[in-house]
Amino acid sequence: MALADDFGAKYLNWSDTKILAFQKALLKWYDLEGRRLPWRSDHDPYHIFVSEIMLQQTQVQTVIPYYQNFMTVFPTVLDLAEASETKLLKAWEGLGYYSRVRNMQKAARQIKNEYSGNWPTSAVQLQELTGIGPYTAAAIASIAFGQPVAAIDGNAFRVFARLLKIDLDITKRQSRPVFQTIGDHLISQERPGDFNQAVMDLGTSYLTAKNPEPENSPVREFDESFADGTTLDYPVKTLKAKPVDLYYYALAVQSPAGWLFEQRPAKGMLARLWMFPLIDRADLDDSQPLMSQVATRFKEETGVTAEFREVQMKPVVHTFTHQKWHLEILVAELSSTPDLSLFPGQWLDSTMRAESPLPTVQLKLNRQLFT
DNA sequence: CACTCGTGGCT
DNA sequence: TAGCCAAGAGT
Structure with missing residues (x-):
C-alpha cells in the first residue's frame, strides 16, 4: 500500500x-x-x-x-x-x-x-x-x-x-x-x-x-x-548556539540560624529552586569599590545589612544549555538573624538545606563552602 | 518558528 | 578542551 x-x-x-x-x-x-x-x-x-x-x-x-x-x-x-x-x-x-x-x-x-x-x-x-x-x-x-x-x-x-x-x-x-x-x-x-x-x-x-x-x-x-x-x-540537523558567558557574585551569608537561600522566581531558569542570591557583575560599576556596591544592592533586595569579603578560591563554573555561569563566592557573617519579610528567602540550617530542592550549581557552591 | 529550559558523559 | 549529544515540550 x-x-x-x-x-x-x-x-x-x-x-x-x-x-x-x-x-x-x-x-x-x-x-x-x-x-x-x-x-x-x-x-x-x-x-x-x-x-x-x-x-x-x-x-x-x-x-x-x-x-x-x-x-x-x-x-x-x-x-x-x-x-x-x-x-x-x-x-x-x-x-x-x-x-x-x-x-x-x-x-x-x-x-x-x-x-x-x-x-x-x-x-x-x-x-x-x-x-x-x-x-x-x-x-x-x-x-x-x-x-x-x-x-x-x-x-x-x-x-x-x-x-x-x-x-x-x-x-x-x-x-x-x-x-x-x-x-x-x-x-x-x-x-x-x-x-x-x-x-x-x-x-x-x-x-x-x-x-x-x-x-x-x-x-x-x-x-x-x-x-x-x-x-x-544522516540525520541532517542544524547546529546549536553556544552558551553565553555570565559572571555573577554568589552571596553566602551566614547568621546564627543558618545560611541565606533565595527561592528563585516561578518562571525561568531553575524556577522555585533554592540558591544563594546572585548579583550580576555586569550591573556593577568597575570604577567604584565593588564590595560596597554589592552590600548596597544586597540591602536593597533583602533589607539586610552585611559586609562582604572575597574568599580565596577559583570561581565555580557551571554550564547550562544556553548559559555558562562563572560564580565568584562572597561571604558575610552576621552575629544576629535578621527578619526576611521583604525577601523571598529563608535561613537554612544543614537539616533544612538537605530537605530543600537545590540545583546542581548550588550543590557545587555547597561543596566549596561546607566541606 | 525560534527560543528556552539542566545535567552528565563522551571525544 | 569545547562542543556535541541524550526516550522533548511549552511558549
Whole structure:
C-alpha cells in the first residue's frame, strides 16, 4: 500500500511484504537483545509516563536511580497529584529541566480530576495533558495501551533518516509530520509498543549518533544509507548556539540560624529552586569599590545589612544549555538573624538545606563552602 | 518558528 | 578542551 502522504512516499516505497520483514527482523532482535529496564517490567501507564518524562533529553543510566526513588516516594498517580511542591522538586533534584516535574503533577491532577483517576488511552487524548507532547503521547499509547502510533524521538529521527536516507533537517518543525507518517506506516500493528522501544534500542546501540556500527545492525538489509556508506550524513540537523558567558557574585551569608537561600522566581531558569542570591557583575560599576556596591544592592533586595569579603578560591563554573555561569563566592557573617519579610528567602540550617530542592550549581557552591 | 529550559558523559 | 549529544515540550 502506497503512502497516502505524498511527502512521506518520496522516502518510503517499501512493499507490504518488505515492511513485515523489517518488523520481524527488528522485533526478533529486540526479543533477544532488548534492554531490561525497570519501567519495562510491566505496562502500567503511570510507570511508562514517569519514565518517559524523565527520559526526555536525559540518558537511561541517569534516569534509572531517579525512577526507582520516584516510585518509592510517589507509588501511584494519586500520590503524585497530592504531593507537596518541596517533596516533588526534591525528587527531581539534579535531574534538570525542572518544569518537567511540575508539568507531570499538573497531568496527574488532570488524570485525577478530569478522568476520575483513569488514564485516557489514545495518543490524541494523552497529548492534551500538560507536559505530554507528540512523542510522549505516542510512547504511552503504544506501550501501555497497544495503540499503533509511532513514537518519534531523537532515536527514531536518526534511525528512520538513516534507513531511508531522509535528508530533511530534523530540527525543523515541518519535518516531524513526515517522520510521523513514515513511522506510522512502518510500525507493527501487533506489537506497537515493542516496535517503538526496539527503534529506540537500535538508536542507542548500532545506530548511535557517534561511532555507529550499521554493519552489525539487525536491520542492515533495510538500511539504505549503510548500503552506500553515507550513514554519518544522516540525520541532517542544524547546529546549536553556544552558551553565553555570565559572571555573577554568589552571596553566602551566614547568621546564627543558618545560611541565606533565595527561592528563585516561578518562571525561568531553575524556577522555585533554592540558591544563594546572585548579583550580576555586569550591573556593577568597575570604577567604584565593588564590595560596597554589592552590600548596597544586597540591602536593597533583602533589607539586610552585611559586609562582604572575597574568599580565596577559583570561581565555580557551571554550564547550562544556553548559559555558562562563572560564580565568584562572597561571604558575610552576621552575629544576629535578621527578619526576611521583604525577601523571598529563608535561613537554612544543614537539616533544612538537605530537605530543600537545590540545583546542581548550588550543590557545587555547597561543596566549596561546607566541606 | 525560534527560543528556552539542566545535567552528565563522551571525544 | 569545547562542543556535541541524550526516550522533548511549552511558549
